[in-house]
Amino acid sequence: MTDDLPPGRGATGEPEGVPRAAPAPDAPAPTVGRGGRRRDQALALGWLVAAWLLLWGDVSVGNLIAGLVVGVAVLLFFPLPPVTFGGRFRPRELLVFLVTFIAELVSASLHVAAVALRFGYRxxxxxxxxPLRVRTDLNLALTAEVISLVPGTLILDVDRARGVLYVHVLDVRGPEDVSGSRERVLAVERRIVRAIGSPAEVHRLDLEPVERRNHQ
Incomplete structure (x- = not known):
């Protein structure tokens, strides 16, 4: 496979002439109490267990226990800076996110399999x-994890200061595929924020991406 870019694209796949996203303004880190810290650790443990089950592809008691052990070990021996959760859970939007993710997982798996079995095709x-619209550490991490779990896409780097994900996509045939891949990443971000984001973060989704505004 060769990593060629369609014409008219920069080294990172950004359209030429489109300004880069400005760095997010620095803000003082919120104070996290003991109860909030435990809540954030419980949420992190839940996501680690979910990622473990998805990687194994089998929901069983053994895998659940192993995921809990691995998750606790990661949080204990590799502590990360506190990532506060100021959003709210919305069951309907969370269900939409899960159903859509499973559908995309199946569709992408079939596409990658078809590419792999196509004789002589490179x-x-x-x-x-x-550039993401909600540049919190939590949103960057969750969006990157979900994108990496879908076959055919892989997160190569994350620019935390500018809130930009650098994604490798498979089977690109023209500029429309690049635009479509970018829209799919933004759609994943939108579903995550609508499922667990704060009202302010959901409102921020109404702001159109820079690229879309320039193409109107």
């Missing part, structure tokens, strides 16, 4: 830069 790849 798919091209591209690296695209996707």
């Amino acid at each position: 798919p091209r790849g591209a690296i695209i830069a996707v």
Whole structure:
């Protein structure tokens, strides 16, 4: 496979002439109490267990216990800076996110399998830069994890200061595939924020991406 970029794209897959996203303004870190810290650790443990089950592809008691042990070990021996959760859970939007994720997982798996079985076909790849609209550490991490779990896409780097994900996508045939891949990443971000984001973060989704505004 060769990582060629379609014409008219920069080294990161961004359209030429589109300004880069400005760095997020610095803000003082919120104070996290003991109860909030425990809540954040419980949420992190839940996501680690979910990622473990998805990686194994089998929901069983043994895998659940192993995921809990691995998750606790990661949080204990590799502590990360506190990531506060100021959002709210919305069951309907969370269900939409889960159903859509499973559908995309199946569709992408079938597409990658078809590419792999196509005799003599050499798919091209591209690296695209996707500026997210909600640049919190939690949203960057969750969006990157979900994108990496879908076959055919892989997170190569994360620009935390500018809130940009650099994604490698498989089987790129033209500029429309690059635009489509970027839209899919933004759609994942939108579903995550609508499922667990704060009202302010949900409102921020109404702001159109820079690229879309420039193409109107």
